[in-house]
Amino acid sequence: MNLCNLLGTLVSVIIGGLITLGVNLHLQKRERKTQYAIKNKNEIYEPLYNEIEQKLKYLNRFQDPLYPTSTLNSWNEFAPSIKLRISEDLKKIIEKFDATGKRFSKKYSKANRILKKYIGENLETIRNELDESEYNENNFNILKDNIFEGYKGDFYSERILKGIKHNYPPEKIIKFNKGSSMTFDTLFNKICSSIRNEIEIVVLRKIRDELVEITKEMKNYLKLKIEFILNKYESKMTKV
Numbered sequence: 001m002n003l004c005n006l007l008g009t010l011v012s013v014i015i016g017g018l019i020t021l022g023v024n025l026h027l028q029k030r031e032r033k034t035q036y037a038i039k040n041k042n043e044i045y046e047p048l049y050n051e052i053e054q055k056l057k058y059l060n061r062f063q064d065p066l067y068p069t070s071t072l073n074s075w076n077e078f079a080p081s082i083k084l085r086i087s088e089d090l091k092k093i094i095e096k097f098d099a100t101g102k103r104f105s106k107k108y109s110k111a112n113r114i115l116k117k118y119i120g121e122n123l124e125t126i127r128n129e130l131d132e133s134e135y136n137e138n139n140f141n142i143l144k145d146n147i148f149e150g151y152k153g154d155f156y157s158e159r160i161l162k163g164i165k166h167n168y169p170p171e172k173i174i175k176f177n178k179g180s181s182m183t184f185d186t187l188f189n190k191i192c193s194s195i196r197n198e199i200e201i202v203v204l205r206k207i208r209d210e211l212v213e214i215t216k217e218m219k220n221y222l223k224l225k226i227e228f229i230l231n232k233y234e235s236k237m238t239k240v
Helices: 003-060 065-069 073-077 088-125 137-157 184-195 199-239
Strands: none
Touching: 003 073, 003 199, 088 137, 088 184, 088 199, 137 184, 137 199
């Protein structure tokens, strides 16, 4: 074998080795990228998405924001190393959600005090309509608390005025005298009318609408991320 052939063979071996090395490095990089994307889906996007779905259900019913609407438990539970992997655009949505959730919780507490006041006042006006055998002074106060706890979400959302059923059957909460023309819906509407123009409750509804929109924005963002990773990475791994 002459020198030219030897050099040619050597060059071919080197080029082949470089190509193989390049291909292996590319495959390793793609593998790391795939694993990183799937890890983000499992550890970040899916936990947040599942929680956000539940929060939308609570928000639509005006449930108490302290449980569990206005805070992201998943975010709070993420280790610092996981939070470092979250993109800036998602962080901005989370921060906006957190700030709006805190405003909602603060306003909700103020609205609760107003609602309790009007429930008591309206119950006093129909006290003679209530079943006397059921409501001594202590039971009357319990009734006010039961109406507040069982229906505050309905009052804030005015669900009954939209033809939507109450969260809880009213007959289990309140009993009227036999022959009384008073109904729970009549009482409900009186309370709704009393609080409709109260500024704290008007603002509460506005903030709640903002929180719903932010929650939907986050849900759509997370859904797109999850679907992208499923289609680009996980589905290909399944086929291999």
